[in-house]
Structure formats: C-alpha cells, structure tokens
Amino acid sequence: MLNKTAKSHSLFSMFMFLLVLNFSLSQVDELKLLLSFKSSINDPSGFLSNWNPPTPLCLWHGISCNNFSRVKVIDLAEKNISGTISSSVFHLSKMDTINLSKNKLSGEISSELISSSSLRYLNLSHNYLTGVISNCSILLEILDLEDNMFSGKIPPQIGVCSNLKVLNLGGNYLVGRIPSSISNIRSLQILILAANDLIGQIPCALSKMKTLKRIHLGYNNLSGEIPQELVDIVSLNYLDLAFNNLSGQIPTSLGNLSNLQYLYLFNNKLTGLLPRSISGLKKLIELDLSQNYLFGEIPELISELQSLEILHLFSNDFTGKIPNSLASLPRLQVVSFLSNSLTGEIPSSICNISSIEVLDLADNYLSGIIPPCLGNFSKYLTILDLQMNSFHGTILEMFGEDCRLRNLNFNDNKLQGSLPRSLANCRNLVMMDIGGNKLNGTFPYWLETLPELQVLVLRSNKLRGVLQSYKTIHPFPKLRILDLANNEFTGPLPKGIIKNMKAIMNLSEQQSSLQYMHDRYYTYNLSLTVKGFYIELPLLTTFTSMDLSNNNFHGEIPNVIGKLSSLRGLNLSHNSLNGHIPMSMGNLTSLEWLDLSSNKLTGQIPDQLKDMTFLAFLNLSYNQLTGPIPQGKQFSTFENGSYKGNLALCDFPLSKSCNNNGRKQSSPSFLKEADDSETKISFGWKVVLTGYGCGLIVGVIIGYVTFRNGEPKWFVTLYGVKYHRKGRRCSRN
Template identity: 80%
Template sequence: MLNKRAKVHSLLSMFMVLLVLNFSLSQVDELKLLLSFKSSINDPSGFLSNWNSSTPLCLWHGITCNKFSKVKIIQLTNKNISRAILSSIFHLPKIESIDLSTNNLFGEIPYDMAFSMSLQYLNLNQNYLTDTVPNCSTSLEILDLSANSLSGKIPPQIGVECSNLKELDLGGNYLVGRIPSSISNISSLQALTLAGNKLIGQIPRELSKLKSMKWIYFGYNHLSGEIPQELVDLVSLNHLDLVYNNLNGQIPSSLGNLTNLQYLFLYRNKLTGLLPRSIFGLKKLVELDLSENYLLGEIPELIIELRSLQVLHLYSNNFIGKIPNALAYLPYIQVVSFYSNSLTEEIPSSICNTSSIEVLDLFDNNLSGIIPPCLGNFSKGLSILDLEMNSFHGTIPETFGEDCGLRNLNLNGNKLEGSLPRSLANCKNLEMMDIGDNKLNGAFPYWLDTLSKLQVLVLRSNKLRGILQSSKTIHPFPKLRILDLANNEFTGPMPKGIIKNMKAMMNLGEQHSSLQYMQGRYYSYHVNLTVKGFYIKLHILTTFTSIDLSNNNFHGEIPNVIGKLSLLRGLNLSHNSLSGHIPMSMGNLANLEWLDLSSNQLTGQIPDQLKDMTFLAFLNLSYNQLTGPIPQGKQFNTFENGSYEGNLALCGLPLSKSCKNDGRKQSSPSFLKEANDSETEINFGWKVVLMGYGCGIIFGVVIGYVTFRNGEPKWFVTLYGVKYHRKGRRCSRN
C-alpha cells in the first residue's frame, strides 16, 4: 500500500515538474519574442524601458495579464489527492493584451512575430512602425495597427491566421493593392477599418458573408467601381463609411434593406442619379452624408420618414427645386447642409417649427425672397446660419432675442438693404459675422464692440458711411482678429481707438495662447478676403489675423499704435487719402505676410525697419509720394518694380533709377520738390507762369498809358532816350 502511494506521489511530482517546465518554456518563448520586438524598433520616449528579464512579464509597460487560469488535472489515480489543492498550486499567468499606442515607436514589425501567446488584444496605434502587416495568432480578437507607416499589401493569409478576429484596424497607413477577399473568412469579424491607405480596385462582394459585421470604414482610398448590391446581406451593419474614393454609378436601392443602419457616409465620390426611395426606409438612420457627388433631382418630401435623423448633408450636388417642408417634421434634426446646389424659391417658414436645429447651411444656391423673420428666434440652439451667395432681398430681420445662440451669421453676397439690426447685440455668443457684398447703408454699427466673443467682422462692399468714432466701451473688440471694412464710404481718420484695443492681434503671451478660433464638427468656418492682392475664399486657421480698410475715404496719418499688432498677418490700407510718413513702428509687425498701402498720399522715405518683416511676401507701395532710396536686403530683394511704381522720387533697386547717395539721409527741400514733379504738377506750374506773364503785360500797359498822359518823367526819358539813341546809331551804321 505504501509502495502504491509512493508511486502515485512520484508520478504526480513528475507531472508537476513537466507542467511547470512546459509553462516555463512557453513564458521564455514569449519573453524572447517580445524582447526581439523591442530590439527591432526605436523607443525615443523610453516607454519600453522595463521590458527586461529582471522585471516580471505582467508588469511590463503596455502589457495586461488576465486572472491566473487554473490547470485542471484529469483522471488522477489516487482519490486522496485533493484536486482543490492542485488547482490552487497551478495558477499560470496569461498575457491578455498589449497596448503600445501613441508612444512614438518606430521601426519594423517582424513579419514572423506570431503572437502565439494567447493574446486577445494588440494595440500599436499611432506610432511610426513600418514594413507590412505581421502574422497574428488564432486567439487574437482585436488587432489595431492604425496610424503607423505600414506599407505593402494586406496579406491574403490574414483570413486564415486571424480567424477569430472581431476587430481589425489597419487605417492610416500606406498599404497598397486590393482588399483581399479572404477577409470574408473571418466569420467573427464585427469591425473592419482600412481607411486612409492607398488601396485600389473594387469592394469585394465576398464581404457579404460577414453576417456579424457592424462597422465598415474604407474611406480615403482609391477604390473604384460600383457599391456592391451584395452588401444588403450585412443585416447587422450599422455603420457604412466609403468616403473619399472613386466609386461611381447609382446608390444601390438594396441599401434600403439594411434596417439596422444608423450611419451612411458616401461623400466625395462620383455617384450619380436620383436619391433611391428605399433610402427613406432606413428608420434608424441618424446621420446621412451624400455630399460632393453628382446626384440630381429634387430632395423628396419622403425625407419625413427618417424620424431618427439628426444630421443631413447633401451639399455640393446638383439638386434642384425647393427646400422640402418635411424638414420641419423631423423631431431630432440638428444639422441641415444643402449648400452648393441649385435650390430655388424661398426658405419655407415652416422650417421655424424645428426647434432642435443647430446648423442651417444653405450657402451658394439660387434662393430668393426675404429672410423669414422667425429665423431670428425660432431655435435657441441655432448656432450656424449661413445664407451666403443667394438672392435674398429686403432687410435683415430685427427679431434676434435675448436667448440668441448664434455663433456664426453669414449673409455675404445677397441684396440686403437697410442698416444692421440692433437686436444682433443680443447674440452674445457671436464669433463671426459676415454681411459683406450687400447694400447695407447707414453709419458703422458701433454697438458691435459689446460682443466680447466676436472674432471675425466683415462688412466689406456695402454703402456704409461716416466716421469711425472711438467707442465708449472700455475694452471694445477684445477678441477681434479679422476686420474687413473695405469698399465702403467711411471717412475721417483711421479708427485709432479700435486698433489699439485689438488685444487678440497683440502678442500677450499666455493670454493669447488661450484664444482659439471657433470650431465646429459639422461646419467649416470660412471667409472671403483679399489676400496678397487676390480675393479668395479662405478657411480660417488658428493663427490668422488681418485688417482691410481699403477703398474708403480715410485721411490723416497711419497711427503709430498699429505697430503693436505684432500677430497681424495681413494689412490693406490702399485706395484711401492717407498722408504723412509710413510709421517706423510697422517694423514690429514681424508676422506680416502682405502689406498694401498703395494709392494714398504717403510721403517721406520707406523706413528701414520694414526689413524686419521677414515673412513679408507681398508689398504694394505704388502711387504715393514716397522719396529716397528703397531699403535693400532680406525680403526687399524679392519685390519687383510694381511694388513701387508711381513714386517718382524713389530710387535704388529694383528700379532703374540709381541713388546719388548710398546713405538714407533726410531728403532736402530740392529733393522733396523733385518728388512732386509729376505730370499733373508740371502742368499746374506752367499755368502759374502764364498767368504771371499775362498779369505783367496788363500792368505794364496801364502804367505806361498813365505815365505818358501825365508827362514824361525825366528819369524815364533819360534812360529810355539814351538807350534808344544808342540803338539808333547802331542801326544807321549797319
């Protein structure tokens, strides 16, 4: 009996040794594999510093082990040996996940890195790892290699070696070739992201086998062909994103059978035809984006069937007809973007029944009529109202209430008249206002400076007039970074009081860094400005600042305080009646990229301090009365004759007129006189001379007549008689 018990103990001991040995070998293999991976890449941040043999594997950075798995020993010969005791002895660590995302790792991933360590989750997202997609084990469920620099093709064997994957993310790399149809063998796959690569070819029809698929994201590639009808078999799909490809043909009507679909993104392709009626059967649809295609026809009233819809983007297509009244009956609609189509007629007043709307973007259509007065207060949540480039007429509604939530009001390029409504002062959150290119009249709306969040103010190309007086507000326009009042009828001196309070254009250190331009998930902020001599549509950047007061009747000197706007990138004061010298303080505008002071009456020399504007790419000082040598060096060596034409007293390169003195001394009176010798001024001088001659002749005749009538004075007879007598003697000799 004792011998039997001893044999059982010896066998059990051997089994335990073998089991521990097997585990040890397995753990050593995993350790070697991970250390090999570490040696193949660079780790500048030192995130993998504790990946060494002296640190327990489960304590390595980025590695997570699950609870110890119990080893069950079956068919033990001796019932006196407690299974519970054995179970408590053998608790083997098991690596569950490796997460090394966003650590700036770079280098190659070894292709033979098999991950045969019972991994369930591997995340190497947002590093700089190169080479192709590595092998993976059959136990891996989530593989995220996105936002790296992986190249090559997606290996076809991925459908066999990764058979248990639930999520595969290879987006944001440099992968090429076609999408392998073998991916359809991964029957458990629920999310597939291949976006942001260079993949070509058609979408494999075999993907219709993936009955568990919920998420497909193939955007930002070069995929072509039609959208497969077979995708209708993906009954679990709730997210389909195929944006920024070259897909063509019509939108398959079969997509209407994807009854679980919540997000459908097909924008920036080459899709044609009408909207399929079946689309409006997607009762769960939350976001629909079909913009930037070639879709046509009317936007049907059937849109009323999409009761769950929150975001609707149909911009940049060829839609015609009117805005559907059905929009008013979508209870959750937040974003309506129909810009750059050919929609006509008026905005239906029924749209004001939609209290949930936040963004209404109808820019660049053929809409007409008046702006519905209810748009001023129909939605407390309305933050974006963009009606730019239509044909609205009449006045801007005076209905903006105290609960106005507007952040952006863009009415540029219409036919609106009257003055700016004072009720806009209730819109305390207003960040951008563009009412340019209309027919507004009256004085400058000085009350706008109470809008403390206003960053962009564009009133260009209207009929506004009067003097820009100093504001009574203590800190007017504290966040203003774009001011465009060009092409109006403003007079008086430049608005020094406004300029000196533009804190957002001054370098105030940390205070400025906290200022950010408006940002929107569903709307891209843009403005039309004259930049470097060209009138363009500009998407607003974080650091953009500019002032344009051109084509008005401002006079007087340019205030020195303008030199404090050190963050200014563009300044246009052209076509006014400004006089005096160019202030030397302008040299402090170190970030200036364009400067236009043309067609004024500026005098004196071009300050040498302007050479400190090292980012200056466009300079126009033409048609002034500037004198002396042009500064040489730095950016001034890049400007051509056109920057200085019309200043006859300027000299030095690039002009052909050389300077007599190399120094830049103050000009003498004679030199200043030369600066005024324009063609007009020369003609004026000859007129004065001729007038002098005429007056002299008349005066002489009158004096002579009076003199001779009253008798010849002795001095005249003596002087004239002697000269005449001598002249007569010369004549007789001849």
C-alpha cells in the first residue's frame, strides 16, 4: 500500500513538473513575441523601457496577465508610439484585449491581425494604418478602426463576425455600398461607418438588427430615401445620417423610435413637412434637421418633446410664426431658426425658457420691437443673434448686472436711438455687431471697459462726434476688429484708442494656431469689407482688421498706427485725411489689404511699405501723392487702379516715367496743380523772387526803348490775336 502511494505521488510530481515546464516554455514564447512587437515600433517617450527579460513579463508597462500569468491585455493607447504593428502580437494564444489607439502607427494591416482566435477587443483607432478589411476573429466583440487610412469596400464576409457588439470603421476611405450581410451580426449594438466615401442606399436589412442602439452613417455619399424600415429598430437611441445626399420626406412613422435621444439628419436634400409623429419622440435630447428643404410651419406639437435640449432647424424654408409652445420645453438650451422664412414678432413667451444658452433667429422676416426681456431672461444666455430681420424701435436698457452674453448681433435691422449703457454690464462680451441700423448719438465710449471684447462693429449707422478715449486707463484691452465705417464721425483719428489696442500689437504671441471662434453650438460669422469686397466669413481667432472708412475724419494718420504689427486689414478710405503716409506703416508686416483712397494725402509713397510682404490689395487712389512708386516685392503686383487720381505719381505700373532725381518732368500747368509743400522744396521762394525782380527791371527798360521808337508791328499783331482769342473763350463760356 505504501509503495502504491509513493508511486502515485511520483506520478503527480511528474505531471506537475511537465505542467510547469510547459507553462515556462509558453512564457518564453510570449516574451519573444512581445520583444518582436517592441522591435517594430518607436518609443520616444520611453514607456516601454522596462520591456526587458529581467523584469517579470506581467510587470511590463501596459501589460496585464490572467490568473495563470499569461498575457491577456496590451494597452498602449496614447503613448506616442509609431512604426508598424508586428503580426507576432496576434499569436499570443490567451490575448483578450489590444488597445493601440491614438498613436502614430502606420503600415498595412495583415489578415492575421484580426483573425486571432481569442481576441475580443481590438482598438487601433486614430492611427495611420492602411489596407483592406477582410476578416475578423470569431470571438471579437469590439472592433474599432476609426480614423485610419483603410480603403476598399466593406467585404460581405463581415457578416460572419457574429459576436461583434461594436463595429467602428468611421473616418477611413472606404468606398462602395454598405453590404446587406452586415445585418447578420444580430448582436451588434453600435455601428459606426461615418466619414467615409460610401455610396448607394441605406440597406433596409438593418431593421433585422434588433439590438442596435447607435447608427452612425453621417458624412458619406449615401443617397435615396430614408428607409421606412429603419424606424422599426425601436432600440435605437442615436441615429446620425447627416451630410449625405438623402432625399424625399422624413418617414411619417418616425415617432415609433420611442427610445431615440439623438437625431441628426442635417445637410441632406430632405423635403416636405415636419411629420406630426415627431411628438412621439418623448426622450429626444437633440434634434438637428438643418440645411435641408423642409417647409411649412413649425408644429406646436414640438412642445411634447419635454426632454429636448438642442433644436436646430436652420437653413430650411419654414414659414409662419415662432411657436409659442417652445416656452413649455423646460430643458431647452439651444434654439436655431437661422435662414428660414419666419414672420411676425418674437413671442414674449420665449422669455419663459430660463435654461436657454443660444437663441439664433437671424436671417428671417421677423419684425416688431425686440422684447425687453431678452436681455435678461436667462442667466445662461451667451448667444443672442437677431441679425438680418426687420426689427425696429430702440434697444432698451435691458441688460442686467448678471448678463453673460458673449455674442450680441443685431446687424442689418431698422433699430434707432442710441446704444443702451446697460450693455456695459455684459462683461463677457466677445463680439458685438450692431451695424447696418439707424443708430444715432455719439460713440459709446463706455464699451472701452469691457475686458473680453474682441470684435466691435457699428458700421453703417448715423453715429457722430469726435472719436476719442475717455477715462479708461487701458481701453479695449482685447479688441482686434474695429469697424466704424459709414458713419458721421469727425475730428482726428482716435490716437488714444489705437495706441492701446494691445491685442493687435502682439496677437501672434497670444494665438499659436488658426482656430475658428465658436461656442458649443454656434460658430461666429462676421461681414466685413475685405480687399475691396463686402463678404461674410467665419471668424478666426487670429483675424484682425480696422475699418474707419466713409466718415469725416481729418488730420494726419498718426505714427502710432505702425505699432499694430498683427493688423491684417486697414481701411481709412473716403475721409479727409491729409499729410504724408507715415513711414511707420512699414512695420505692419502682417497687412493683407490697405485702403487709403479718396483722402487728401500728400508726399511720396514711403519705400518702407515694401516690407509688407503679405499685402495683396492696395488702394491709394484719389489723393495728392507725388513722386515715384516704390518698386519690387508686392508693389510689382499692383495695377494702375491702385494709384489713379494721383496726378503727380510716376513709374511702373503707370506710363509716366520719373526723371533722374526721382521727380517727374512736368509742364508749368502741371506744376501749378502740385502740392504747395512740394513747390517749396523744389524751388525756394527767395530764388523765385530774385529772378522775378531782375526780369521785371530788364523788361521795363526794353519796353521803354521799343515804344519810344514807335509801336512795332509784331506787338500789335500778337496783342490783337491774344485779345481776340480771349474774347471768344469768354463768349463760349
């Protein structure tokens, strides 16, 4: 019995030895596979520095093991690694999860990569990987290859990946149609194919996927109508079909999607009425139907969407009035009805939406007065855009001390009176555009105190008076766009304001990259005169300009303007400015357009302006400039129109050449039209008077001798002819 027990113990020990030996050999194999993977990538941050044999495998950075010390997880997301992905890593037999997302990995992905037998989670999104998707692991549940460079078609074989719960192939270069076989993945919950080049219709077979919760097919080239069958997927809570070429009407049974929270159909070619069944979307949080061809009235039934927070219906052809029922939506944060055909007044009931952050009713046919409650009805309101309507009356003192507005746009209405001083309470204002109205009064100097104001547009009003800074120590500390064109301002240019525009002096130091100004659900747009054209453009954080044209400013252009080194556009045209163009303007090396036309500027064009290497538009026409036009650099690109109306300018591109000393050879009549200061420099009055005196004495002596000896015939003839011609000219006049 003892021998039998000993023998049994010996066999057990042998079994355990073989198991440990096999286990150790497996770890050695895994070690080799991981080191092979490491050798194929670059690791500038040194995250993989402990991937060396002395360190136990399960303690390597980014590695997790199972209970048997076998590698289960590789997580190297956002580690700044680059290079290629060695297929060796997919031979790890117990591998469950690989996350290499948000790195700089490149190269073609092999079929081995997705065919690992044990892999359940694979995330290679946000890299530079290429290739054609051809297969996937049978057990794979999450496949995330978003934002790479995969191309080709989605293969029909994708339907055999029966365990997939998440399929994310968005942001690649996939083409062709969505294969109907994708509907065979009956367990799929999230389908993301957005931002590719997919074409054709949306497969009706998607309705078979009863577990689908999210569908992302936006930003493709899909066409046809929205399948009626799609609304049978009652589990859907997110549907994105935006930025395609979908046409036809919105399905009438849309309300069947009772769990839907997010619906994005914007930027398509949808037409027809907004279906009444939309009232069935009780859980809807965001609704974006903008940029389509929808028409008719906005239904009052929208009030039944009690969970609605974001409502975008802009750029359609909705008519009628703004529905009063909006006031019954307690969570509404964003209302954008921009660019429709809405009429009537803004209902005062809208002021009951205390949660609202963005109210954009621009570019409609709205009229009446602006309800006073709009200035202070929501402590969250940051955007109030009512531009391009027909509002009239005055802007009342409606902005309270808790004003949080960042953008106030009343441009292109019929508003009158002066700006309310209560606007000074809006300490967060970044942009204020009240141009294109009938405002009167003087410049609202109290706006100087607004610490965040970057854009101030008061163009095309009836503002008057002298423009000057008042008691503020540092006026307009962040102002970078000032447009006061087409008003009735007088006096000298506002030197006090110009010298304090610190944001335009060192903008490049404050902004390291070009970014569009936008809030969460609103992009700032601005209409300005740029290079001679009045255009609308999205506002860049680095955009700077000053437009004081079409006023009655006089005096000289101050030298301090040369400190605005980040200025990109300057328009001082159609004023009464005189004196020379300051040489300090040559410091405006970022300037792209300069318009000084229709003033009374004199002297030469400074050579320093040649340092404006970005200058693409120049207009110096209709002044009294003299001398040669600077040559070379950007000045070789400007045509005659930049200089017309300056009779004393010469050299290219004009046909008039200059003489050797830089002055044009002129006739007496031409010189008479030249500026007085230039005449002083060229001749000197002492020399002229001396010559005139000597000539007069000689002439008197010669005349006395001549007439004493008898009236000469040549004198009578010459005098008679001149007198006769003068008489004809007078009679003709």
